[in-house]
Amino acid sequence: MSHDPPTFRHSLNDAKADNVLERLFRCARLLNDEGTRRVAEQTDAPVLRAAHMNLMPHIDLEGTRLTVLAQRLGVTKQAASQLVVDLEKIGVLQREPDPDDGRAKRVVFTDQGRNGLLEGLAILRGLEAELRAEIGDSDIDHLNQVLVKILAFING
Amino acid sequence: MSHDPPTFRHSLNDAKADNVLERLFRCARLLNDEGTRRVAEQTDAPVLRAAHMNLMPHIDLEGTRLTVLAQRLGVTKQAASQLVVDLEKIGVLQREPDPDDGRAKRVVFTDQGRNGLLEGLAILRGLEAELRAEIGDSDIDHLNQVLVKILAFING
DNA sequence: GAAAATAGTAAAGCAAGCTTGACTAAATTT
DNA sequence: AAATTTAGTCAAGCTTGCTTTACTATTTTC
Structure with missing residues (x-):
């Protein structure tokens, strides 16, 4: 399994959250579901699973070394590598040699x-x-502003 | 793996979401992380993983049949059963005979x-x-009110 | 009251998403 | 230039969270 951390979307019965945080979680989950449903519908993008999607935001525009990706994901290089291999196969990523270090490669997005x-x-x-x-x-x-404040609080 | 649906928390770089939905997702995720971190810290609750947590909100107060749980989770009875077995072992749930049907059992929370x-x-x-x-x-x-509206929109 | 459907259990198997261990090649240290 | 560290690969193995197949015990249907 994906060893996901537990998720806290509980009241005793899921359907009616009764406080802000539960509502926030529920809302995010439902909107995410809807978003991914639409993405899946429009693009007949294939086998992209959660693990792959989680990888992508860690790839910088200049490209990112595998070791760095692994660190950011909190997994071994081998685990990160496997995901990159998958994404390479379907043309989403590619590896190019790192000009600064002959051992290293940079993982970058393809145009596609x-x-x-x-x-x-x-x-x-x-x-x-x-x-x-x-x-x-x-x-x-207003929602947006409050979210900004909350994020500032969390990070600060 | 857990066959989780992909999650859509992407800008090209995760750290700075630049629209409301990404911000909402990020916010929910970070708050959820913090919540579960605290729960894990306080209660030395053991092996509860995401799958178990996902099961719980589907259990009604009067108890819920395994088949119903499986339906609600969208998995087979056997899969749901395994989770219930785990939760039974650590004293979170118990099974009691269903008074209305000799074949059936009701999965209920223990007091604990x-x-x-x-x-x-x-x-x-x-x-x-x-x-x-x-x-x-x-x-x-205000956040709460907007979330209520959004949920109403999604469900309606 | 026999046949069919339903609630649950048992066991084996599978893919995902990791890990560990063993290795090569390039870079850095000494 | 030899020794060590670092970037990445390869292969095997593990756990999780499912599935399929096979079964028993009730209940419903006819």
Whole structure:
């Protein structure tokens, strides 16, 4: 299994969260479900699983060494390598030699991979647009501001 | 692996989400991490993994049949059963005969299990209290209202 | 009351997502 | 230039979280 940490989306019955955090978790989960559903629907992107998706945000634009990826993911080089191999096979990533170090390689997005990612983000923005149309700009903007504050608190 | 659906928390670099949904996902994830960290710290609860946690919110107060649990989880009875066995072993759940059907059993929380869950929720409320102290009641209340609207939209 | 459906259990198997251990090649240290 | 460290690969093995197949014990249907 993926050794995921436990997730805390519990009231005694899931359906009606009754405090802010549960509601936040539930909301994020449902929107994420909807987003990934749409991505899966539009792009007939194949075998991308959670582990692969988790890898991608750790790849910098200039490319990132495998060892660094592994560190960022908190797994061994071998584990990270396997994911990169998968993504390489379907043309999302490629490895190129690191000009600064003959032992090392840089993992970078292919154009196709980057475009796929941007497409996914566009779908996400589409979902946001629907939300704005339904809920109203002012509420969404306010939500955004509060989230910024919360993130600042968590990181600070 | 756990066959988790992919998760969509991507900008090209994870650290700075730049739209509401990404921010929402990131926020939920970080708060969930912190919540589970605290739960793990306080209660020396043992081997509870994500699969077990996911099971719990589907158990009704009157008890729930295994088949129903399996349906709600979208897995086979055997898969659900294994989780229940685990939770039974550590005293969180128990099976009792279903009075209405001699074949069936009802999966219910033990007192210990229910208390543990309530304790977890209390920790979550503690985290919310900290957030309120830091961010301010009005923002958190507003956040809550917007989340309610969003959930209504998703479900409606 | 015999036949079919349903609730649950038991056991084996499989893929995902890791790990550990053993290795090569290039870089760094001494 | 020899010794050590570092970047990455290869292969085998483990646990988790499922599945499929096979079974027993009740209940429902006819």
